[in-house]
Amino acid sequence: MIVVPCPNCGPRNSGDLRNCGELVPRPDPSTASLVEWREYLYMRKNPADWVTETWYCRGGCRRYFTIERNTATNEIRGQEAS
């Protein structure tokens, strides 16, 4: 079990939330190439290190927020409402 701190609801079991994956900047749709869109949609770095992730509090406030999580230790720091 991972305890994830929601900015609105406080500490929550990760089962109450949904991990939406690494936070990836969205390219400008009017100028992005197909390669850039593909990388935005499908390519993730997935390091065994600190990653900025988006989570969705589906069991509580139903808001999105971002945290930094160490994928090797599940240590969490820095939370921010999206």
Place this chain on the structure above:
Amino acid sequence: MSIRKEHGNVSETTFNSPVDIGPLSAPDGSVTVADAASTTKVQIRGGADTGAAAELGVGYGRSQRRADGALVCGTRPDEWTIYAGAGQASAITAALSEVFGHFQGEPGEGFVTVIDITHGRAMLRISGSNATAALNKICNLDLSDELTPDGAVFSASVGNVGCDLVRDDEGGQTSFLIGCERSFGKFLFIAVADACTEFGLSVPHGWELHGH
């Protein structure tokens, strides 16, 4: 703020609860589970910094009982639910539209919606000295007095059903209002009643969780 004063309520002709048995109670009265699906439920959505939010008077995670008996709950950020006695939806939505109309056009006011969700949601009330202990068996949150005092509003899983809960003590006795999607209503009632059997509550034949 833009308010469209239309009445799109589901007609309040006949309300059929998904739970068709009366309250279940332990012989010593330590826990009671009662259907409360007919409770009027009106959902309001709007900005937290608007005049409408100030009028409602409660923030996320808290509730307040109005003088007319209605319970105003801060269900989520930018979302409130008003619980009241059966058959009051039209009166409440009309009154809110009237009040919120005064903020129309003021800077910073956004779009506010007022919707009667009575028919879409099931609800039950569990109360008594063992109510917290029974709920703790099937709820994923800590329901201690420190974290969920009287008036607390929160969402949690109860029997693996996503629910909105309100700690709404009655006469000094611990009590929770639990609401969920209507289609899960009967299962939720059965799951909560099953959790109470440890405290002496008898479940009628046909309403057992495990069918025995």
